[in-house]
Amino acid sequence: MADAQRPYVICHMTSSVDGRIMVRRWKTLDADGHYERVHAELKGDAWMCGRVTMQGYADSADPLPDPVPDDASAVSREDHLARRGASGYAVALDASGRLNWGARNEIEGDHVVVVLTRSVPDAHLRALRAGGQSYLFAGEREIDFALALAKLRSLFGIERLLVEGGGRINGSMLKAGVIDELSLLLAPAVDGLPGTPAVFDVPGEEADSMGSRAKLVLTACEQLPGGVVWLRYRINPVTDADRA
Numbered sequence: 001m002a003d004a005q006r007p008y009v010i011c012h013m014t015s016s017v018d019g020r021i022m023v024r025r026w027k028t029l030d031a032d033g034h035y036e037r038v039h040a041e042l043k044g045d046a047w048m049c050g051r052v053t054m055q056g057y058a059d060s061a062d063p064l065p066d067p068v069p070d071d072a073s074a075v076s077r078e079d080h081l082a083r084r085g086a087s088g089y090a091v092a093l094d095a096s097g098r099l100n101w102g103a104r105n106e107i108e109g110d111h112v113v114v115v116l117t118r119s120v121p122d123a124h125l126r127a128l129r130a131g132g133q134s135y136l137f138a139g140e141r142e143i144d145f146a147l148a149l150a151k152l153r154s155l156f157g158i159e160r161l162l163v164e165g166g167g168r169i170n171g172s173m174l175k176a177g178v179i180d181e182l183s184l185l186l187a188p189a190v191d192g193l194p195g196t197p198a199v200f201d202v203p204g205e206e207a208d209s210m211g212s213r214a215k216l217v218l219t220a221c222e223q224l225p226g227g228v229v230w231l232r233y234r235i236n237p238v239t240d241a242d243r244a
Contacts, residue, residue, distance in 0.1 A: 006146070006153050007160055007161040009163055009173070010042055010162050011164075011183065013183070016190055016191040017186060022191060045089065046089035047088075048092075049093070050093045050166050054093075057090075057092075058101050061101050064103050068123070077118045079137060079155060095143050097125075101128065103131050113133070113135065113136065113156065116136070116137055117138065136152075136155065143172075175210065182233040184199065214236070214237065217234045219233060219234050
């Protein structure tokens with residue numbers, strides 16, 4: 001259920017009929033057009049991806065024009081807001097500070113906000129400041145999703161967030177109970193390779209499936225051109241009454 005202290009969170013994904021998300025491997029369809037159209041229709045103030053997904057954007061960044069000075073002084077672990085009031089935000093989850101954003105502080109007009117943990121090196125924080133990216137801290141070594149979302153709401157005014165990460169990011173957020181809705185484009189394709197990423201890969205759930213903790217309620221179903229089906233589910237926590 002949505003929390004007034006954080007954005008309303010929609011997990012927006014495309015999957016094969018067997019739940020896999022490696023879209024580029026499927027040569028029989030073009031799902032990107034549907035994905036981007038629905039992304040716009042969902043009207044998020046921001047979108048969020050994990051480090052692996054964001055790597056391509058960071059890799060294509062222009063380098064900083066000058067080396068970042070290192071005065072050997074410690075950088076305080078305070079949230080850094082390089083820009084407020086942007087028309088949109090691209091939120092990158094990067095717990096250990098591995099992405100080099102260089103001079104890139106926007107993705108298609110959306111201001112880059114990096115979610116870090118307090119374990120990141122000082123040099124990385126200096127580089128982000130020099131590059132004009134915003135950043136915030138959520139957790140010591142692992143991302144505290146509830147804290148990160150609360151800060152995105154309070155610091156940047158984000159009220160509606162689209163999560164478009166990989167299976168582990170989606171799964172971790174589902175496990176944390178901070179996803180309110182699933183927007184799923186079900187593509188007419190079979191991946192079939194065991195072990196490939198799924199829409200939700202939940203860490204540490206070997207003995208307890210998320211099916212016992214999260215209940216999906218279908219709210220809309222629409223057939224799109226090319227055999228794609230757009231499904232929307234509200235995600236509710238499982239109650240004692242559901243278990244009875």
